[in-house]
Amino acid sequence: MSDNVNRRDAMGIAFGAFAAVGGVYSLVGMGKAWAPLPSVKAAGSTVVDLSAAKENEIITEKWRGKPVFILKKSADMVAKSSNNDKARDILIGGSSYLVCIGLCTHLGCIPAYRKDREDFLCACHGAEYDISGIDTKAPAPLPMLIPPFKIDGTTLVLGEAGPEYNKMKEAGVLGHVALDPKA
Amino acid sequence: MAHFDEKAKPFSEQWLDDRLAVRTLRRVLAQEYWIPKDINFLWAMGMILAVTFGILIITGIFLLMYYKPDTALAFDSVNYTIMQEVGFGWLFRHMHGVAASVVFLLIYIHMFTGIYYGSYKKGREMIWISGMLLFVTFSAEAFSGYMLPWGQMSYWAGMVITNLFSMGSLELNGVVEWIRGDYVPGDAYLTRFFMLHVFLLPLVIIGVIVLHFGTLRIPHVNNQEGEVIDFDIEAQKYLDGNTKESKVIRFQWDFLAKDFMVMAFFLTFFFYLVFYHFDFAMDPVNFDPADGLKTPAHIYPEWYFLWSYEILRPFSKDIGLMAFGFSQVIFMLLPFLDRSPNAIPAHKRGLFFVWFWALLIDMIVLSVMGKVPPEGSFNTIGLYAALTFIGLWVLLPIITKMESKK
DSSP: OHHHHHHHHHHHHHHHHHHHHHHHHHHHHHHHHHSOOHHHHTOOOEEEEOTTOOBTOEEEEEETTEEEEEEEOOHHHHHTSOHHHHHTOEEETTEEEEEEEOSOTTTOOOOEEETTTTEEEOTTTOOEEOTTSOEEETTOOSOOOOOOEEEETTEEEETSOOHHHHHHHHHTOSOSSOOOSOO | OOOOOTTSOTTSHHHHHHHHOHHHHHIIIIITOEEESSOOGGGGHHHHHHHHHHHHHHHHHHHHTTOOOSTTTHHHIIIIIIIIISTTHHHHHHHHHHHHHHHHHHHHHHHHHHHHTTTTSSSOHHHHHHHHHHHHHHHHHHHHHHHTTOBHHHHHHHHHHHHGGGOGGGOOHHHHHHHHTSSSSOHHHHHHHHHIIIIIHHHHHHHHHHHHHHHHHTTOOOOTTOOOOOHHHHHHHHHTTOTTTOSEEEIIIIIHHHHHHHHHHHHHHHHHHHHHOGGGGSOGGGGSBOOTTOOOSSOOOOGGGHHHHHHHTTSOHHHHHHHHHHHHHGGGGHHHHOOOOOOSOGGGSTHHHHHHHHHHHHHHHHHHHHHSOSOHHHHHHHHHHHHHHHHHHHHHHHHHHHHHHO
8 A cells, every 4th residue: 555655656746846947948949939030130230321311301211120210410410409409410421310119218209309309209198309319308218229230431231330330338328238239 | 426317318418418518507507506686787787798799700711711811812802802792701800899899888788787786806806817818818819819800900000019018118129029929910820810819719718618608607697786695495495386576587498588588678779889880990090001111190099998098198108018017917806906705786885875976977088088198187187097007996995994883
């Protein structure tokens, strides 16, 4: 009788242990099945020619399915901005540009550019950003993120990290987390 | 060896009873499942919810046969194929959409009935907790279903809600991308939410409904006065033929007759909405196909999520998320936050009565503020209403403790 009980216990423990290990492995597998596919990750880089860009006119490009704002600033706009603002400016072909992912850092809506006020307003929850994409009104917690970029004459390559990007990354002005350029 | 009646005709009641104990099942689950007499129409909400869930399943099956879970095809499969081509496709869609909205109205009535009559304590805690689990799973079911037409509201609701999982300053962007299977809601996202909506979540809901019914069987349903009934004694009175004196009735068919009465009124109202006012469940913005480069000027959730959305909105990101999280779990804890032993109607409980109506009105104010654009005085009202919501729950243990001392 007690022999039987012990044998059943041993059977239960052995089975349970194997099942637990198998369970953990299958959870890993199931988790991997939900991760972005290689084809999604390899969506490539986006090349933008800025030779025809106009001052104070927002250009929206798509990178990794997300909108990227590109705004050419006039000398006047640069002159009246703060040092924090200027630190986020990107020089392309002699002009200052704002380049950032056009998603509100609160919950990811697209803020609208208000040309007359030279700032951004997110209609979802009322967050505001200044001309350099720096948050000025809650609930936005962070500036809009600057994506990896490379400058090649008057063209801008999104998704590849050039020296200017790396310099901004070191200066810590990207807007918090840096996105992985290779992904 | 069990006894079988050799003479019983195949599939006759006796034949089935010998093999499946159908008589015992019916007796235990329905005929001798006792319901107090002292109830009102609000006690019918449970069965009406079950019927509405049935409508959602049946109409869902018909939508499922033509819907295409692909970002390139989804919008047209709903708005062209189902709406224009499929015979009565428009009816299945409108019934499905209206039922999905109305089911939340019923859930809220059901919940607030439970709160008013104290039907969540003295042995009924598991009824409340399993019911709140149903609220959570129904919310997930509603959200995943809202993705499927792949219109502008689907896309941007998907964007905003999945972003909540980055947990504010924790910046868990990897988690958000894992949930989406993409950097933004895309094809992988739509198909997995389709799977959740038509298979996994309905399966979970059916399981939790069974659990919810199970939790009722031993404590039984509450009554209008919160009277503690000895169901064995009252049932015996009924079975002895003393039905007038007994405080209880059978579930089948006594209580069900009342249910059918209320259900008739409900279904009249439901089909009135389906045929004449289906538009309230069909947001016009969602008739624009999803566009990842254009946020609609003003986005808001369906009416039943507005109150919790408004709790998120007036605060900075992290505090807003904490307040939102609080609002999601706090109802679950109600049986333990109410410190009073009295399981009686709210109008006999002094301050709790005030608390009940304050909570209900505050949630209506939050819902209205969640719908209007986030500007000016609306922000202020929304902020105070959100603070009131949190304050009321902080006060609950205190006022119920005071009540128990009296």
